[in-house]
Amino acid sequence: MRDWLFLPALARFGDLGLLLLRLVTGAFLIWQSHDNIFSAARMHEFERFLTQFNFWAPRLMAPLCVWAQFLCGISLVLGLATRWAGLVTTFVFIVAVxxxxxxxxxxxxxxxxxxxxxxxxxxxxxxxxxxxxxxLARKQE
Structure with a gap:
């Protein structure tokens, strides 16, 4: 009964779940930021958006925010510096909220x-x- 209720056998797929969540989250961050990186017009539009919401120094904040999202997305997809990407993502989106x-x-x-x-x-x-x-952690051991 206990195994049926708590499904402990699923725990062995936890790393697979993290992989899938990292991939979809990273892909989303890349997708939502790439157009601002590759288009000056879109970046300027984002600057105006930040100005509308009274952000400090939108000309500085727009590329900083966009590049942070883009690089965090790549980091999450690769699973490289993941904890740092998580911290940066948390900060960026607390500010957005x-x-x-x-x-x-x-x-x-x-x-x-x-x-x-x-x-x-x-x-x-x-x-x-x-x-x-x-x-990388295994190689350091």
Missing amino acids: WMVHWRQDFPGWWPALILVFLGILFATQGAGRYALDAM
């Missing part, structure tokens, strides 16, 4: 809020077994 989504209803908060908590998860749990972080 506070500065942009605060006035919205809960569904408006949801995408940024989920990225806050995914960042916390990656910062605290790391990348799991199927990652460059794990491979």
